[in-house]
Amino acid sequence: MKRTFFLTACTALLFASGAFAQTAPMAGSAKVEAMIKATFSKASPEWQARIELDDTQRLCTDKRNQVSAAEAEVIQKREAASVVFPADGNLQGDWKKGYQVANVGTGGQFSDAPNGPVGGNCFACHQLDPKELSYGTIGPSLTAYGKDRKYDPQTMKDAWAKIYNSQSAFACSNMPRFGAKKFLTEAQIKDVMAYLFDKESPVNK
């Protein structure tokens, strides 16, 4: 009896320490979430609410973006439901304004003025105008985006959906869900679309 108890205790200890050493607490677990709350305790309730996880963020976090095919389908279906196409059916605005949207990197930071400029900061991650040398590489190059796709109307609709909600096309994409999260306005997305698809845009030159 005593011996059995001793063995059980040892096994339990072994398991506990083994699990402790090898398994990181799952993101989204109570411990991690409590730590997140404590780390941002001085932020306003509105700011704290901004970093609560929605279902898609939770799954991408837990899987470190490596979701299964079935999980990807769930995410893409859910996110596609949020995509809103312009009521007037016109997907393209002004490419010159679109450049501004792509070039501006402010908005949404705690250091930004409440009514200051908000941009998509596309150049931070993508190559666009081949003449602009200061571009990032987190996302793919988008040079000649419209031209290479022969300005195809269906491709334009797909691009709208990707900008509006990147995860409607690629589950756990690194790219923000600009329209769905109301970060960019419909007019701004139209202008970015023109920057990608207008024949006069430097992107296609």
Add this chain to the structure above:
Amino acid sequence: MIGLSKKMRVWARFVSLAGLLSFTAGASGPLAQTPDAEKEIERYREMISDPMSNPGFLAVDRGQVVWGEKRGAKNVSLETCDMGLGAGKLEGAYARMPRYFADADQVMEIEQRLLWCMEKIQGLDTKDVIARRFSAPGRDSDMEDLVAFIANKSTGFKIEPQTSHPKEAELTAIGEAMFYRRAGVMDFACATCHGEPGKRIRLQGLPDFSKPGKQAQETMGSWPTYRVSQSALRTMQHRLWDCFRQQRWPAPDYASEGLTALVMFLNKQAAGGEITVPSIKR
């Protein structure tokens, strides 16, 4: 303590290099991809790492003064503060932080520990010190100066992540989970920018922290640093604060346990990296 004349000489040398800085930055900026430009930037970095031309060393000197200054209700200095290797022992202490401190029953990184020592040893009301945690023109930061002074005493030491105490191991694991947590209006995690090798934002190269190795070692081994663009010495607390800002997350609480958790994880990836601080960065 160094005299004023030596400080002025340091400045004179820095000012002469500042002209070089604008030249190098202008010439290499758009060409940062080419190996020649990379080499040029590397050469420039080596040049400005000279302690005699890095204004970060002025913070080291100021930090030494703050360390020895009698302050607080108890009117004593910080010289008996235990940074992990015993009271007042600073050589190599920063290389082994954050770590578990039995007297506080808590894992602490350097700034947390300093605040603890100010409160417990000096009986100092840290409100003013915390208000000045990040320096600005006309506003010195005791914390930045102290970190510069103490971290400098680990130059030449290798980063030794502490994991023997269960709380250290647990906090490292929590820090790792935090690193991958995607949230906010842009869905960004630390890993969005620092989860793959060879990526950049605009022209700025991004260290990959998803794997242990050279990039993590070089990054963690070069903080605190003198930021030329901010004309200030900055610590890892400031770096993480700025990361969360760009991540579109709220401002993190200064010297909070969560930031310590992140530093634990980053140091785990940087294990064995050599510390050379304060460094100097753009």
